[in-house]
Amino acid sequence: MQPFPTLYVDLDIVRSNIARMASKAEKAGVEFRPHFKTHQSKAIGKIFREYGVSGITVSSIKMAEYFLNDGWGDITIAFPANVLAHDYYNNISKTASVKTLVISEEVVQKLDNKLDNELGLYIEIDPDYGRSGVPVSELERIKSLLNAIEGSDHCYPAGFYCHAGHTYKACSKDEVEKISREALQKLEALREHFPDLPICFGDTPSCSVLDDFGPATQISPGNFVFYDWMQVQIGSCSPNEIAVYMQCPVIETFSDRNQVLIHGGAVHFSKDSVQVDDYLSYGEPMLKYLSEETYVKSLSQEHGIIQCSPDVFSKLKVGETIQIFPIHSCLTADLMREYYTKDGQVLDHMNGKMGGS
Amino acid sequence: MQPFPTLYVDLDIVRSNIARMASKAEKAGVEFRPHFKTHQSKAIGKIFREYGVSGITVSSIKMAEYFLNDGWGDITIAFPANVLAHDYYNNISKTASVKTLVISEEVVQKLDNKLDNELGLYIEIDPDYGRSGVPVSELERIKSLLNAIEGSDHCYPAGFYCHAGHTYKACSKDEVEKISREALQKLEALREHFPDLPICFGDTPSCSVLDDFGPATQISPGNFVFYDWMQVQIGSCSPNEIAVYMQCPVIETFSDRNQVLIHGGAVHFSKDSVQVDDYLSYGEPMLKYLSEETYVKSLSQEHGIIQCSPDVFSKLKVGETIQIFPIHSCLTADLMREYYTKDGQVLDHMNGKMGGS
Known part of the structure; x- marks a missing residue:
């Protein structure tokens, strides 16, 4: 018996959580790009490969490096681009397809000047959650940002990334569904105006509760691999x-x-x-x-x-x-x-x- | 410039915080046994040696091992004894004078059965804070626990340890002073009944604000080495x-x-x-x-x-x-x-x- 606090993982439940989400994504016709920020583990990452996952999501450049070293070649860093970290983007994008998020033209320009390799940029969309991103209603700003990306030397538009973090305020499955459907509804305009660009949507409550993802073409939930007591309270899991x-x-x-x-x-x-x-x-x-x-x-x-x-x-x-x-x-x-x-x-x-x- | 979140330490301020507390302890005639749970650093630990410190306090067995490996030979683990961890106590007490806390006779007995070497036990005293410890008013229980320690094969009484954690609820220097004086007042009975046993008192707000420590003969503050914004709000520092x-x-x-x-x-x-x-x-x-x-x-x-x-x-x-x-x-x-x-x-x-x- 471990005499100190010890974190146990039940791999049967991990597999069943992954299988359910992978199957849901397949049925809904969206790409499953799971977020690895929850487990941060190569061993647990490998299980996702058994369910057909090849593109993943992480929350930091260091986490991208960690999984790139385990053979993951298609990685989204779901955090707005850090212009100070250009050397790190250059390093990891030598051998992998790397994408990150962007909110402003200023960052596109500052970053592009320092890049050596291709970097995909998702425009981060704020579905009125208020943490970060371009407000979903500001279509002109989104168009202008897209032009800046297309006009840059090293960046290309990877699509739109939307984190509906306000689902974390929910206290029931019905509330999660209401909030996430409203968020997806707001993304319809993006599909209409930019039909060729992927839309990545991904918070665990939404992805746990919904079976279809409207205009979204990718999902990137993370916490569902383990879940926790907060998710029980929210209504995401039992x-x-x-x-x-x-x-x-x-x-x-x-x-x-x-x-x-x-x-x-x-x-x-x-x-x-x-x-x-x-x-x-x-x-x-x-x-x-x-x-x-x-x-x-x-x-x-x-x-x-x-x-x-x-x-x-x-x-x-x-x-x-x-x-x-x-x-x-x-x-x-x-x-x-x-x-x-x-x-x-x-x-x-x-x-x-x-x-x- | 570091492109990621980075923790900086100003060693001039560290030295001045240590010097002030060491000098206060000296003037008050109490032993200064600083808590190393805040910095958890051998390099910062070494600075304390320059101010005459030889006995230290830590919050876990692993932390005791870490500092023992840097030559610290007199260590209090200021956490109630964990009977599951007897092998670890045996290991560290081979080469160092190790003390830990205890609250119940049950633990003294269970632990004593498994010990190979001498282990000092401070009776943890709860100054009506309510986290852990024997309530300061229960003198008979304290005496009985002391007898159990004295009657054991491997343990000896190291004294009394009292953490007045309710000072963290204070919002001014005056409030801290009031709470800590009340806690110290309650310890007077211990000095009266057990004049030969050390009394260790140690939370950063109390030790920052007071200049004398009444019945206490040792202090073990930790956070003061760095302080933080919470301590500014409490009234411990500027x-x-x-x-x-x-x-x-x-x-x-x-x-x-x-x-x-x-x-x-x-x-x-x-x-x-x-x-x-x-x-x-x-x-x-x-x-x-x-x-x-x-x-x-x-x-x-x-x-x-x-x-x-x-x-x-x-x-x-x-x-x-x-x-x-x-x-x-x-x-x-x-x-x-x-x-x-x-x-x-x-x-x-x-x-x-x-x-x-």
Whole structure:
């Protein structure tokens, strides 16, 4: 038994999550370009190959390098182009088809001056989410940006990229569906005006809930490979579709307040939380099924405090472990930096020892 | 210029923060056993040696191993003993004087059965903070636990350890002082009943604000080595005592809403935040001095959005960088895994390449 907080992955659930999304993409006639920012693992990446995936999505240049080194040759860096990082784009685009996002002509020009190789640029479209991108309604600005890309020496238009991040505010499948259909509806104008350009759409809630993607021709969800307790709250998945859990030692029990101290804190789980009923949860014990009163109440650097129902409390013993679903599996995996499988294998994560980063 | 989010450390400020705390401890007649969980760096640890430090505090067994390998021979693991980790205690206590915390007789007994070497046990005292520890008022329980330690084969009483974490709820120096004096007042009974046992007290707000530590005979603050924006809000320090900042590329500017997109997200800063006036801040640009309207408004995995005053906004340019104070330097350093100095040196962090972990 691992005596420290350990991240376990259930590869059967991973395979079933991938199979379902790959099959959905195929039926809907869209290209499946999964986002690898959640698992950041070559070993887990390889599973996607079994389901016909050849083009992938990542969130940083370093992550592109990591997967390029494992033979992935068609990579979208789903983050707006960083003009300071031209040397890195030049390096990775020597041997792979690399695409990234862009929002302004200024960046196209500044970047183009420094590029040696071809770089695909998706115009990032903001479906009124407000994080980044050209607002979907500003068609003239989009046309002008497209002209700048077409007129550049090294860049070519890769299409449109749209992240409907406001689905993360949803609390039910119906809400996710409503928000994502509205976002897709807004993208219809792009298909009409630029029928030859791909439209990539991709957040896990939308892709989990929808079966058709309207004007989109590509999807790039990421979190679905593992899911997590946040996605359960949003309405994207059920608890038995969550493929990762933390196993944490029970350090002490406090019978006066039905609380348990675990080794497992902010440096393991991350500080992401979700509102569940009237409390904020930093993790959901898998024993939760027995009681809705049981949840991770607080995290400090290494400490976690689990508030328990009397029944769950009576089952937790010092010197044993407890299994906990992370709230946000992307951030938990990023911190844990390796995965254990049920049969004791250790899988790489980009940040870990085996990742060599 | 680093094209990616980079954590800088100002060693002049580090030295001045250490010197001030070391001198305060000396004047107050308490042993200075600094907590190394904030920097987790051998290079920064070495600086403490120049100020006479020989005993240190860490938050995990792995961190104890890391510093033991750099010649630290007197280490407190300020986390309640983990009975599953007996092999690790046995390993590190072969060559170092190791102490950890304990709350219950059950743990003393379970652990003692598995130990080969001597292990010091501080009784963790809860000053009505409510995270962990024996409530300070339960003197009989404390005596009984002390007997269990004294009666064990391998453990000896190292003293009492008290973390007054509720000072983190303070919003001014006066509030910190009030909370920490109350906590120290509660420890007077321990000095009276157990005059020969050390009392270790150590949170950064208390140790920053107080000049005498009443019944405490040791202090173990950690965050003060760097401080951060949370400590400014609490009242522990001024902004010019913060020794670390993130440098992040400005990726895009959004003039319609005076916002700037940076590369710098939850995997760099962590998701810790503080309430400042009527907003939640995930980081404070060092340009902040020019405007109170400027702060990191939101973080996703790699994205940060800075809300700017019109004046600050006009100064931020795509392809340049911005310097930002982290909200919680311990978690930011834990994620960034290395430090750059002003003169381009790279310093180790336990989690990083140079840390070999």
